[in-house]
Amino acid sequence: MNHTFKLMMLLAALFSFASCSKDNDNTPTQAEKIRIAEKTTATGTSVTLWADKSDLRVAWNKLYVSLKNAKGSAISNAKVSYAPVMDMMTMKHAAPVEQPVYTAEKELYEGAVVFSMPSGQMGAWTLTVTVDGEPVVFALDIKAAPSNTKTTATVTGSDGFYYTVSLVQPLTPKMGMNDLEVLVNTRQDMMTFPPVEDLVIELIPEMPSMGHGSPNNVNPVHTGKGHYRGKVNFTMTGDWRLHFKLKRGNTVIMEDAALDLLF
Template identity: 50%
Template sequence: MKKYNWLTLWALAMITFFSTGCDSEDVAPMPTINYQKIAGGLTETADIKVEVYSTDKLFTGYNPLHIALFDAASGKQIEQASIKLQPMMHMMDKQHAAPAENPTTDRAVDGLFSGAVVFTMPSGDMGSWTLVVEVEADGRKTKATVPVTVVESATSRLKSFVSKTDGAKYLVAYLQPQQPKVGVNDLEVAVYRVNSMMDFPADSKLTLELNPEMPAMGHGSPNNVNPVHQSVGHYIGKVNFTMTGLWHLHLTLKDGAEEAGKVYFEVNF
């Protein structure tokens, strides 16, 4: 009898173990370190749940976004899908979009599809933002429209200028360094051309010249590297901070040999 009871308990334990193991594969794990859920909702067809994550509140400027997809009926995470992002500002008499970078792969990494949006203005009395997430997965093509809140960045991280060479408007977004230090830092900005209120293609034709300045001290710094285009409008270089304090990162943007415009970003540490 004791042997029978022991075998019964062992069998029940194994059933529980394997049942739990199967459930853990089917039920989607939630993003963990440094991510917070900022929006979510069902697609128009109500069969896919969309969740949007970021490392912080959304702000005016370049925001990396991470999308998680779930089957609405089973709760199982969708690991393969094609995703397109379209931010939309809704104002009283008009609408406009903003630059967006879609996930570059159709396979989730750690359960997330990563892209980015450059929000051009804060939410408020002037208007409100929604994020349209278009999804194509398992033969299903649908979309979810979720409201998002955007705050004004404490330090401006988005600049614009009208080109002196072709009259087009350009947006310049600051990406790096996020944690500046004394010494050489990676510098990254992204540049977009404003073709219309709905079309913001990434730029690759401009050349950038960097001139760091510490206005309070009246000096610059040596050993800087001008940002060079890498991909999808991202320009990467090096900036050398010789001391702590407020710096102005002056960027001259050229179209060929001619100056198209100038912008600068503040970095204070």
């Protein structure tokens, strides 16, 4: 009996150690996020870039950063910024970017970038992540949007400014009512794309292949930092086009900024 009791206690201790080791593994959200790359700053800070999917697309993409100091301890109080640049040889341009903010629940600095074109013969994307004044540069392979899908569009407004409308959600649309969120930015210059916060947006969904729309949609309204939220009703699966009319007060800035989904 004594031998059996000791064996049971040993197994319990081993199980407890294994559980604690798993619980204390603070490598952030490895089960949920995809590790894109890792670089080290001049002073030894490890910068790891994460994403929700292995492929970054011409779309609004969430991008995350985790930081560790030279001793391997996580850093949660750094000043972090993103700077995406497309180098087209004869010219360079940036993209709409949402600067990262630390999220304690995820143990990640969370931001987003709207990549407007794919990597390839036209040029190459880089993302400079600056941590407390120290930059590291990641080369990124941005893929084209899937066939019959367009979740970001740049249009010229009647006021002469360029506007980028990007779908934030639904990223995985379903039949029925879906939460809808779009981000709207304007082009101040080739490197600066501030959010637009003063628009009135009207939504008209259309299923081009079937020639019909859908009822009970809710026009997106501004909720902060260029994000507009509403509801869209997909009455069946297939190809859907979201028509957005952009207005400033009663003045129509853009009659139709269209995004395409296929599911």
